[in-house]
Every structure is written in structure tokens, then in C-alpha cells.
Amino acid sequence: MQSPRREALDLSTENKNGNMVVTPWEVSGEIDYNKLIERFGTQPLTQELKERIAKKAGFMHVQLRRDVFFSHRDLDWWLNQYDAGRPVGLYTGRGPSGHVHLGHLLPWFFCKYLQEAFDAHLYFQMTDDEKFLLRDDLTLDQTIGYTYDNALDVIACGVKPGLTHIFSDTEHIQHIYKLGLQVSKRITFSTVKAVFGFTDSDNIGLTWYPALQAMTCFLQSYREGRNVACLIPAAIDQDNYWRMTRDIAEKMGYYKPTQIHNKFLPPLTQGGKMSASQPDAAIFTTDTPELAAKKVMGAFTGGRETVKLQNELGGRPEICNIYAYYFYLFEEDDAKLAEIEKQCRSGALVCGDCKARLAKMVKVFLVDFQEKREKAKARLDDYLLK
Amino acid sequence: MQSPRREALDLSTENKNGNMVVTPWEVSGEIDYNKLIERFGTQPLTQELKERIAKKAGFMHVQLRRDVFFSHRDLDWWLNQYDAGRPVGLYTGRGPSGHVHLGHLLPWFFCKYLQEAFDAHLYFQMTDDEKFLLRDDLTLDQTIGYTYDNALDVIACGVKPGLTHIFSDTEHIQHIYKLGLQVSKRITFSTVKAVFGFTDSDNIGLTWYPALQAMTCFLQSYREGRNVACLIPAAIDQDNYWRMTRDIAEKMGYYKPTQIHNKFLPPLTQGGKMSASQPDAAIFTTDTPELAAKKVMGAFTGGRETVKLQNELGGRPEICNIYAYYFYLFEEDDAKLAEIEKQCRSGALVCGDCKARLAKMVKVFLVDFQEKREKAKARLDDYLLK
Numbered sequence: 001m002q003s004p005r006r007e008a009l010d011l012s013t014e015n016k017n018g019n020m021v022v023t024p025w026e027v028s029g030e031i032d033y034n035k036l037i038e039r040f041g042t043q044p045l046t047q048e049l050k051e052r053i054a055k056k057a058g059f060m061h062v063q064l065r066r067d068v069f070f071s072h073r074d075l076d077w078w079l080n081q082y083d084a085g086r087p088v089g090l091y092t093g094r095g096p097s098g099h100v101h102l103g104h105l106l107p108w109f110f111c112k113y114l115q116e117a118f119d120a121h122l123y124f125q126m127t128d129d130e131k132f133l134l135r136d137d138l139t140l141d142q143t144i145g146y147t148y149d150n151a152l153d154v155i156a157c158g159v160k161p162g163l164t165h166i167f168s169d170t171e172h173i174q175h176i177y178k179l180g181l182q183v184s185k186r187i188t189f190s191t192v193k194a195v196f197g198f199t200d201s202d203n204i205g206l207t208w209y210p211a212l213q214a215m216t217c218f219l220q221s222y223r224e225g226r227n228v229a230c231l232i233p234a235a236i237d238q239d240n241y242w243r244m245t246r247d248i249a250e251k252m253g254y255y256k257p258t259q260i261h262n263k264f265l266p267p268l269t270q271g272g273k274m275s276a277s278q279p280d281a282a283i284f285t286t287d288t289p290e291l292a293a294k295k296v297m298g299a300f301t302g303g304r305e306t307v308k309l310q311n312e313l314g315g316r317p318e319i320c321n322i323y324a325y326y327f328y329l330f331e332e333d334d335a336k337l338a339e340i341e342k343q344c345r346s347g348a349l350v351c352g353d354c355k356a357r358l359a360k361m362v363k364v365f366l367v368d369f370q371e372k373r374e375k376a377k378a379r380l381d382d383y384l385l386k
Numbered sequence: 387m388q389s390p391r392r393e394a395l396d397l398s399t400e401n402k403n404g405n406m407v408v409t410p411w412e413v414s415g416e417i418d419y420n421k422l423i424e425r426f427g428t429q430p431l432t433q434e435l436k437e438r439i440a441k442k443a444g445f446m447h448v449q450l451r452r453d454v455f456f457s458h459r460d461l462d463w464w465l466n467q468y469d470a471g472r473p474v475g476l477y478t479g480r481g482p483s484g485h486v487h488l489g490h491l492l493p494w495f496f497c498k499y500l501q502e503a504f505d506a507h508l509y510f511q512m513t514d515d516e517k518f519l520l521r522d523d524l525t526l527d528q529t530i531g532y533t534y535d536n537a538l539d540v541i542a543c544g545v546k547p548g549l550t551h552i553f554s555d556t557e558h559i560q561h562i563y564k565l566g567l568q569v570s571k572r573i574t575f576s577t578v579k580a581v582f583g584f585t586d587s588d589n590i591g592l593t594w595y596p597a598l599q600a601m602t603c604f605l606q607s608y609r610e611g612r613n614v615a616c617l618i619p620a621a622i623d624q625d626n627y628w629r630m631t632r633d634i635a636e637k638m639g640y641y642k643p644t645q646i647h648n649k650f651l652p653p654l655t656q657g658g659k660m661s662a663s664q665p666d667a668a669i670f671t672t673d674t675p676e677l678a679a680k681k682v683m684g685a686f687t688g689g690r691e692t693v694k695l696q697n698e699l700g701g702r703p704e705i706c707n708i709y710a711y712y713f714y715l716f717e718e719d720d721a722k723l724a725e726i727e728k729q730c731r732s733g734a735l736v737c738g739d740c741k742a743r744l745a746k747m748v749k750v751f752l753v754d755f756q757e758k759r760e761k762a763k764a765r766l767d768d769y770l771l772k
Contacts, residue, residue: 129563133571140564170567174560177515178526181556184591185519189575192590204578205570208594 057117093125096146098276103265184211443503479511482532484662489651553771570597
């Protein structure tokens, strides 16, 4: 069901013959983030803005330092609201169609960081209705099952109970349907055709669903009966929703939602996609540490064909997926990361050793994360929308 | 918003230049019920079927005797299910966009009759979401307000607590959303375009809504975890929904819903519409008895211009709205009705006297109905879907 929709999305694809595809349903090809900023009409994240966030947080998050978050829309205004003592909130979400992989965790870890820095409520939407409506191979029971499974990952990221409101579109519909209706009355089928590439052959559930993803931008305001400035930390593929929502926000008496966009964690395999259908391309939080280590050891790297060539020519961290994992997630120490890069380029570090080092770190990470995930089971209810 | 949609509905309009319009959004013009049977592909209600119902009920309801219910689809099969000891249920509903008038009560009284005869559960849907999405002049708070107001009328018709489940699309969405999603996944935008005349300019809430009206056909089966044969007593203008639902029922593992269709109570005024925008054309259950009597006294009749002419030529009950009120609702005694007709045609009965007699009956009815309505306030919760 995805290809025809992708074709229609001139706004968010590189071009019909190009190989970069960034839509809410598909991300593939070589991503040019500067082009996305241009295409989506967003702003690059400036040093000044990063420092404004770091000042509140007490430190600059590795994802800011390394431009994993690279683009925004009206983040300055959101920060101004906070500085002026006005209420601010956070919103992100997940399409629960399978287990969570490390790429999904990037914005969730960042949400935890922002939640602490700004003492902000986080509304976390599980779009189990959309995943069911979109995918012929998923039942509603399955997507709802993944909602509760994936919620454990959100909690394991360290978000706070009381300030975090995880909700399922289907299981918490009584809290969101009325606001969804208010939104849907202001969005025509023409609009969702233009924004998402829907056609007359799409089902009427799927064409209704954007109202619910848009609704969450206003949910905290709606529940608190006052206007709360909403910031959405999320991968840039969801941007279509926010452009549409910004168009109707003021007509509904709400602030336009603001965004901060992160890059995608690359797949472990060359040209692979981080999805449940290509399990070797991603490390899932439910993988055993041993399986995860095995995936790391089998990953595509920027290394040369032989150790001899590697020693002579050096590796290429810029195309190396192992290096990307250090960069995005596992080596927060800038000096150590620089050392890896230097030794790789010099040829002193060979891929086997480099992978083994990462595999060990991934195992340590997973053991810890899975312990937190396990503990989250008993505390789940504290994090659900009431 | 109604005219363009009406134009597109070739199936349910007489023709584009004709004056009979029967759609879920509009009923107007001279209704030819035989043509509707032909156009909608339904069956006329036979004497045999009426007698099968009467046998279970212990008496034949006036609305059967007088062909107020005139058409059906698979009623014989529904009765066979009952006779075979299999579960049967009832479904009807209301679009809560204002107060209830006497025309709305026709199928509700009939539901009470069927509920008693077949000891059947009645699912009663209040489509407050649709009315909000359709009408620019109504807020969601207003349509929800009418849901609770109109529910009092349903209860005042005498339906049974325990067997009656009144629900609001918005207030009880948690009970119906998942089933609605299952339905919506099987209905494309093309289908709702063809069936209801929606266009790309319609909002995505309105184009989603048919999934919820269809869903109720399966709601009892879904809740009970077994297949229950569903009969929908309702005015024939809602038929588009059931044709669409019948197409997907078996794919979902449910029985096709069956229908029994009633005629429309004519308006009191000539060429008027029974709606809140033409308050003199209808008697609302919330009208004071005095106001209702006044409306009756001002009604269009089949009488002649002067008493002298009336005495000479006689009246014309076939075009008389006062006679229609006796026929549909207020004179259940066939002998007395025949006497009214005879005296009218002979010229012995003049309109003033005939109206005064009806006005008195309407007043008596309203006093009693409003007392029941008032009592229903304390018992409302017993009738709501849990």
C-alpha cells in the first residue's frame, strides 16, 4: 500500500526518480538532510538554540552536540514561551507495528532530556489504529499488543510518571475522540490527498486518522483548558502531519505546534531498512544481547576488503554503520569518538576489533535497558493517560 | 452542505429534476413509496410477514395494519432465525440535531413493540458526531446535549431497561471505536463517494462517520461474541448505509443486517419540512400542549375554502395532514378512523371541528408523554450502553 502513496508525495520525496524517500510511511535511500530542510521549509538548528536548551538542562545532550537533531520549526518561539513563564509541553509518538529498535529510541531519549530540562508534560501517542488500517498483515489485537509492549520501551528511556501520558488511539479513544472530531471538521479529503497522497482507494479509517495525529498537538491545551505551547521532537518523516496541523491550529484557537527534527539512525546492513521485515538491519530492544552482538559483528562497515588494505588505506567512518552507532548512541565521549575515527582512518583499527568493542557496549546497554523494561511492566499504569 | 450531496445520489432521488428526495440528509417532495421499493431494491411488506410478527406480539401493531411500515429486506430470514431459536436483535438510531418530533417517534414506538414481541436487545445509536461534522451551525456540546435530551424521548416510548442500550458516538466511543475501525478498513473513499455522494471537499470526519453507523449492525454480535441477526426498523432514508453494510458483513464474519422501513409522518404545513428550522411543520415532544394544539389548529388540511363548499363537495382526507396524524398516530381504532374519513368526504365534518378533536388528543398525548419523559431523567443511566 505504500508505493502509490509515495509517488504522490512530491513535497517529501527527493523526486520521482531520485532515491531519497522520506514520508510518514517510508524512509529509504541516501538522506540529504540539508535538502529536507529546504523541501520541508524548516530551519536548521543553530548553535544559539542548542545553547539555550543546554542552559536549561545543565548540559548539552550528545544528540544536540552532534546534530542528530538538526532542524526545527519555531523552537525559538517555544523557548521564548518557557522563558516568559508560560506553559510548554512535549508530544511524540510511535506507530506500534512491531518491536522497538534503537533508531526509535533516539527522540525518546531526547524527550526525557527535554522533559527534565523544562519540567514539561509529555504526551506520547501510540497510533495502533493507523498501523492496523494501513497494514493488511496486522490485526488490531496485534497493534494494540505492540502498544503495550512498546510503552515499556518508552518508560525504560527514563521519562517521568506524572509528567508522561502514554496513550493508545484505540484504548484511550474516549479521551481523544471529541478533540479529533473538532480537528477533522477542519480538514477536507482534498487536503489529506495533497498532504499524504491518499487516493479514493484508501479506506475511510486511514483517511480519518490524520485528525488523531494532529489532535495530539492540542491535547494538553484541551485537557488543561489553557493554551500550552507544544514542541514535537520526532524524526523528520512525520513532518507532513505538522504542516497540516499548523494550518488549522489558529482557527481552532490553539498555538501552532513547533517541531525539532532528528536524523535517522542508519541500518546495520548496507542499503537495508530498519524494520521488522529486515531484522538484521536493526537491533531491537527485545533482542537477546547475544543476538544483538551477532548483528553488530555482521554489520556493513567502512572498512577495506583485507586487513592489509585497511592498514594501508585506512577505513572510511563516513560510510561506516558501526561508526554511526558509536556516533549516534554508544560513544558519548567526544574525545574517545575522535580517537576511534583517527585510528580507523589511519588503518590502525581494524573492523573486527571495532565491531567487537561496539558489540560489547551494545550488550551492556541491552542488559541494562531490558532490566528497566522489565521493571516498567509493574509501573505501566502510572504512565498511561487517565 | 446538503444540496451538492443530494445531486450526486441518483440511487436515492427520484431524478435530478423530479421533486422526491430521500437521502440520509434530506427528505422532501411528494414521496412515492412504491418507487422507493423499486429504487432501493427492497421488498414490500406482505400480509404474511405482518401476521408472523403479530403472532409473536399477540396483536398487530397499528403501524403494520396501516402499512406505515411498508418495506423490508430479509425480514423473513430474521423471523426464521428467531423461530429457529437463534438470537435476534434490533438497531435504530437518531441524529441528535434538535428536539424530537412526533415523526421520529414512529419507529421508536415500533421498536418497543418488536422488543417486547421478540424479547430482543435494542441498540440505539445517537450520532452526535455526524451531526456536528455535517452542520456548521452546531457545536459538539450542542449535539451531545441533544443526545441526552433525545434519549429521554426514546425511554418515554416504553423501551425496556436491561434490553435497551442507548449510546452516543462521542460519549461511548470506547465501546465502539475498535469495531468501527474493523468496518472502516473495508470501506474505501470511492465507496462512500458512490453511496453518499461525498466529494473531496467534505471533511475527513464526515467521510469516516459511515463506518460508525455501519458498525452498529454488528455491535451486539461483537459484544456477545456470537452472531446475532440484526433488524433495523427505521425510516427508509437511511437505506444507503445498510446497502453498504450488507456488502461487507459476510467478509467480516457477520450476518447481513436486515431492515424494515417506515414511511414519513407528513408535516403539518403544506410543503413544509419536519425540522427544527420549520417549527410549525412539526410537533416536538418538548412543545407545550398549548403550542402543539395551536400548530394543529393552523395545519394544512384537505378541506374546502368555505364551510358551504365543504358541506357540498366534502373534504379530501388523502391530501389532509390532519387526517394523516389520525392515521399514523392518534386514531388507532380503525372503525373510528373510517368514520372520520366518511364524515369528512360527505361534508358533514368540517375542518375546524376535526382539528379541534385532534388538538385535544395531541394535548392528552403530550401531557402523558412529557410525564414519562420527566420520569426518564432519573432512570437514564439504566438505558445507557455500559
